[in-house]
Amino acid sequence: MAVGIKPLTAYQIIGEEIFLTKYGWQDLLVKMTPLMFTGLAVAFAAQMRLWNIGAEGQFHMGTFAMTWFVLHFDEKLPGGMLIVLMLIMAILGGGLWGSIPGFLKARFGVNEIITSLLLNYVAAAWVDHMLFGAWRDPGSNNFPITREFSEAGQLPTFGNTSIHAGLIIAFIFVAIFAWILWKTRLGFQIRLTGDNPDAARYSGVNIRTLTLLVFAVSGAIAGLAGFSEVSGIHYRLQQNISIGYGYTGIIVAWLARNHPLGVVLSAFFMSIVFVSAEVLQIEYGLPISMVYLYQGIILFTVLGSEIFTEYRLRVRSLFIFPRKNKTRAVSR
Amino acid sequence: MDFFTQILIAAVGMGTPLLFATIGGVISERAGVINLGMEGLMLVGALVAFVVMLKTGSYFYAVSAAAISSGVVSMIHGVVCLMLRASQIASGLALTFFGTGLSGLFGDKLMGETVEPLNRIPVPGLSSIPILGPALFNQDVLVYFSFLCVGLSWWMLFKTRLGLNIRSIGEAPEVCDSLGISVLSYRFFAVVGGGMLVGIGGAYFPLALTPFWVDGITAGRGWIAVALVIFAFWDPLKALGGAYLFGLALALELRLQILGIDMSPYFLKMLPYVLTILVLTLVTIRNNRLGIQVMPAALGNVFFRGEKH
Numbered sequence: 001m002a003v004g005i006k007p008l009t010a011y012q013i014i015g016e017e018i019f020l021t022k023y024g025w026q027d028l029l030v031k032m033t034p035l036m037f038t039g040l041a042v043a044f045a046a047q048m049r050l051w052n053i054g055a056e057g058q059f060h061m062g063t064f065a066m067t068w069f070v071l072h073f074d075e076k077l078p079g080g081m082l083i084v085l086m087l088i089m090a091i092l093g094g095g096l097w098g099s100i101p102g103f104l105k106a107r108f109g110v111n112e113i114i115t116s117l118l119l120n121y122v123a124a125a126w127v128d129h130m131l132f133g134a135w136r137d138p139g140s141n142n143f144p145i146t147r148e149f150s151e152a153g154q155l156p157t158f159g160n161t162s163i164h165a166g167l168i169i170a171f172i173f174v175a176i177f178a179w180i181l182w183k184t185r186l187g188f189q190i191r192l193t194g195d196n197p198d199a200a201r202y203s204g205v206n207i208r209t210l211t212l213l214v215f216a217v218s219g220a221i222a223g224l225a226g227f228s229e230v231s232g233i234h235y236r237l238q239q240n241i242s243i244g245y246g247y248t249g250i251i252v253a254w255l256a257r258n259h260p261l262g263v264v265l266s267a268f269f270m271s272i273v274f275v276s277a278e279v280l281q282i283e284y285g286l287p288i289s290m291v292y293l294y295q296g297i298i299l300f301t302v303l304g305s306e307i308f309t310e311y312r313l314r315v316r317s318l319f320i321f322p323r324k325n326k327t328r329a330v331s332r
Numbered sequence: 333m334d335f336f337t338q339i340l341i342a343a344v345g346m347g348t349p350l351l352f353a354t355i356g357g358v359i360s361e362r363a364g365v366i367n368l369g370m371e372g373l374m375l376v377g378a379l380v381a382f383v384v385m386l387k388t389g390s391y392f393y394a395v396s397a398a399a400i401s402s403g404v405v406s407m408i409h410g411v412v413c414l415m416l417r418a419s420q421i422a423s424g425l426a427l428t429f430f431g432t433g434l435s436g437l438f439g440d441k442l443m444g445e446t447v448e449p450l451n452r453i454p455v456p457g458l459s460s461i462p463i464l465g466p467a468l469f470n471q472d473v474l475v476y477f478s479f480l481c482v483g484l485s486w487w488m489l490f491k492t493r494l495g496l497n498i499r500s501i502g503e504a505p506e507v508c509d510s511l512g513i514s515v516l517s518y519r520f521f522a523v524v525g526g527g528m529l530v531g532i533g534g535a536y537f538p539l540a541l542t543p544f545w546v547d548g549i550t551a552g553r554g555w556i557a558v559a560l561v562i563f564a565f566w567d568p569l570k571a572l573g574g575a576y577l578f579g580l581a582l583a584l585e586l587r588l589q590i591l592g593i594d595m596s597p598y599f600l601k602m603l604p605y606v607l608t609i610l611v612l613t614l615v616t617i618r619n620n621r622l623g624i625q626v627m628p629a630a631l632g633n634v635f636f637r638g639e640k641h
Contacts, residue, residue, distance in 0.1 A: 051421060104609070110616045113368065113421065114559045118605040121552050129598035250425060287440040289547065293433025296372070299426035300408060303418035 010280065017279045018272065029163045030233065031274045034059075034242070035267035036170040037225030038249025041098075043258040044177055045218040049194040052215065054101060054116030055222040056246025057123035058094040062223025063230050064127055065093025067146060067237040070153045071135065082152045083231065087169075090227030091220040097123060098219015099212060106211040116215075120246065131239060145238040155232040166228030171264070173221060178260040190214060222246060243274070243288060251295045255302065270295075335591075339583050340467035344475060345541060347579020349374065349550070351478050352533030353557035354564055354571040355485050356526035362489060362566055363522035364502035364630040368424025369409055370530050371554025372431020377402045377534025378549050379435040385447045385539060395474065395535050402531025403524045405431065410523040414516050417634045432548070442545040449543040450474060474536055481529060486568040498522055502628030505635045515635050530554070552605065559608045563615050565626045581607050 018024035038055040045052040052058075069089040073082065101116040131144040139147070155165040181187035193200040193207055201207055229241050252270050256262030273294050280286045353370050360367045367373075377398035385394040405427070413423040450472035458469040468475075489495035498518055501508045505515045537549045556578055564571035585600045619626065 053425070104613055108613055108617050109620060110609075110613050111559075111562065114555065114562075114612060115609050117555050118552070118559070118608055121605045122602045125598040125601040128601075129596050132598070133596065247429070251429070254422060287436050287547075289436025289440075290433050292429045293437055296426045296428075296430025296433055299422065299429060300412055303423050303426060304412050304416045306418055307416045 010284070013283055014276045014279050018275050024275065026161045026163055027275050027278070028268070028271050029167055032267045032271035033164070033166045033170050033232070034225040034229050034245040035248055035252050035270050035274075036167075036174060036263055037228065038222050038245050039252025039256060039263040039267050039270075040170075040174060040177055040249075040260055041218045041221035041225070042249040043253035043256055043260060043263055044181075044221065045214055046253055046258040047181060047194050048190045048210065048214050049197075050102075050105070050211065050214060050218075051113045052098065052101070052116055052218045052222075053113055053250060054098065054119050054219070054246070055225070055249040056242060056244070057116070057120035058098045058219040058222035059226040059229075059242050059246045060120075060123040060127045061097035061219075062090035062094035062226030063237055063241060064123075064130065065223070066090040066227050066230065067130075067135070070149050071146065074150050074153055077152075080152075083155065086153060086231060087224070087227055090223040092223075094223015094226065095216045095220035098222065099216040102212045102215025102219075105215070106208040112215070127237070128239065131237065135237065137236075143238075146236045148236045149231070153231060154235050155228070157232075162233065164228070164232030166232040169224070169228065173224065174260045174264055177221075181260065222249070225249075244291065248274075248291075248295060251299055254299060273298075335587075337466050339580070339587055340464070341470065342583035342587065343576055343580040344467050344471060345579070346582035347575040347577075348471075348475050348478050349533040349536040349541070350553055350557050350560060350578055351571060351575035352481065352536065353530045353554060354560040354575055355481055355568045356529030356533065357557055357561040358526075358564065358566050358568055358571060359485060359489070359498070359529070360523050360526035361561055361631055362495075362502045362628055363498045363519045364505060364628050364633065364635075365410075365413065365519050365523050366420045366424060366632050367406070367409065367427075367523065367526060367530075368421055368558060369406070369427025369431065369554075370424075370557050371550060371552065372428035372434075373402045373406055373527050373530040374534030374537075374550045374554045374557075375431040375435035375548070376405050377531030378537045379439055379442075379534075380531075381535030382442060382445075382447065382538035382545055383438070386442070386445055389448075391450060391473070391539060394539060395532055398531045398535035399528040400531075402534065403528040406524050406527025406530075407520075409527070410520045413634070414519050414523070417636070420632050420634075428554070435549070436547055439545050439547060439549075443547075444544070446544045447538060450540045472540055474532070474540060477532075482568050482572055485529075489568065499628070502630055505630050505633070509635075509637060515637075519635070530557070533557070556604060556608050559612045562627075563611055566628065577611075578604060578607070 018028065038059065041055050041058070042052050066086040066089045069086055073085070077085065097119065100119060101112045104110040104115050105112040128144070131146070135146045137145055137147040157164045181191060189200065189205045189210060192203070193205055193210060197207060225245055226241070230237055234241060248270055252263055252266045255266035255269065274291060277288050277291045277294070280290070281288055353374060357367055357370055380401040381394040381398035384397040385391070388394070409423050409427050412418045413420040452470055452472055455469040459465050461469070489499060497508065497513050501513065501515050501518050509515050534550060538545065542549060560571060560574045560578065563574045581604045585603055588595065588600060
């Protein structure tokens with residue numbers, strides 16, 4: 001509206017492009033894959049009431065670590081082994097990057113929100129440094145991209161579509177983490193610490209170690225998002241591989257109430273938002289960053305409405321304002 | 333003008349938006365409300381200032397519009413986390429998303445437009461003090477205004493009843509409530525007032541630092557300001573030192589290359605962020621060791637009237 005577009009027509013176009021075309025459905029599932037990983041990463045940390053705002057940076061460091069590995073070992077290892085080791089490298093890259101705010105929080109009590117977020121800028125600059133320097137493909141006409149990985153470094157796709165095996169891996173990880181959180185002792189400790197740190201400490205949970213571990217694991221999952229994007233779609237490292245997937249992971253986790261299974265649904269939902277923004281970009285030339293505007297509004301709306309679901313019995317006292325103060329004072 | 337003086341001048345310039353944002357954050361957090369949306373608010377302020385500057389050509393209108401618009405946007409934060417009692421952290425993040433998206437959407441068409449940057453107005457006498465003189469007193473109007481804001485906000489917070497109320501609400505809202513001080517109204521006005529200052533900080537980018545529009549013009553400075561609030565121990569006067577220290581790091585980032593130091597520009601880009609993390613860690617360690625509790629005790633808590641915590 002504000003940018004001079006008829007909203008109904010825009011909605012119609014979005015609906016047709018996404019749900020009535022084969023490409024639309026494909027794109028939904030492709031965009032959903034990294035969002036499942038980053039959403040899961042944020043949700044896992046949030047189960048312990050830790051805010052991992054750094055999924056974007058962990059994503060980048062995951063892509064960095066795996067690309068380093070591919071550029072050195074491509075065509076030197078048997079096919080199956082290469083892709084598995086790439087996956088492990090992405091886990092290590094994201095995990096180590098994620099354990100920095102985890103360590104600072106666990107050891108010194110430094111606010112993890114600020115540190116994890118600031119590391120995003122550092123990671124992005126680091127990847128740029130590699131892309132504009134040592135890793136730039138000589139045959140790329142000076143574009144900041146690496147050379148394409150060999151076929152052994154690419155995730156298989158389903159038939160003729162662009163949907164890749166990353167989606168399957170994402171579902172496997174969702175299942176694993178739902179299991180960890182609700183069926184293992186570790187998961188119980190994480191949730192207990194989130195709900196009541198004092199009770200957890202009293203019952204013998206080592207909160208410091210757990211903080212470090214949870215942040216490392218969270219970072220590792222975010223690193224996997226990078227792996228799935230690079231290895232499943234681009235087959236090379238380039239700039240702006242993440243169009244804010246890490247940040248969107250925060251919204252995905254929040255909408256899912258930090259439940260791994262809910263992440264699947266909310267990742268699908270946020271994927272619709274992303275693909276819609278793409279349609280609007282193509283049809284009307286709107287910038288993709290309007291996704292953030294959408295996300296801000298969605299998060300505000302959800303936050304604002306939570307009071308009605310969580311505090312139903314309190315609705316009476318919802319809008320008590322200072323004026324009531326006086327009446328109370330008088331009645332006393 | 334020698335190189336050193338130039339660096340100092342640039343440091344104060346780069347530090348000014350941080351200073352505005354940090355004072356804004358201090359006011360809001362003293363009342364007990366975390367504002368993680370400072371990055372978004374700065375972007376809104378920057379966008380509005382740039383647009384108004386393009387349309388009217390008046391710096392006064394541009395800055396006022398930036399302050400008002402970011403005040404209005406921080407009202408959303410106020411309503412959501414004060415009246416609707418949502419998590420301040422999540423609401424602040426939503427604010428950052430909102431501001432980033434808004435400035436990205438409407439800034440897209442502004443690429444390539446330029447405005448005239450603010451003129452430097454030397455203060456007679458003071459600007460000829462060696463070393464510090466040109467850095468502090470050969471600057472533009474907004475820098476002088478930031479000095480005024482530091483002084484006023486310090487005076488307001490520590491020398492007036494209003495400030496006493498704000499600080500008390502940040503420490504013990506239940507007590508204030510029982511004394512008949514309206515916790516929510518004070519917090520709301522602290523959030524909006526602080527938000528306006530953050531918006532002015534954002535306005536400084538297009539009006540003085542980069543006189544053209546780039547997407548994400550604030551480049552994470554709002555988050556550095558979030559850390560600076562802690563670094564400044566929630567005190568506007570100490571914010572002055574913190575902001576200029578980081579201004580220095582940012583100024584060095586631009587100028588080390590001129591000195592011929594062979595370093596990847598991307599490493600220089602990381603410098604302010606790494607420095608922020610380091611300083612934040614050191615400050616936290618120091619506070620732990622000395623057992624200092626300067627953080628407002630009720631910071632981040634949702635206030636429920638008539639309920640004990």
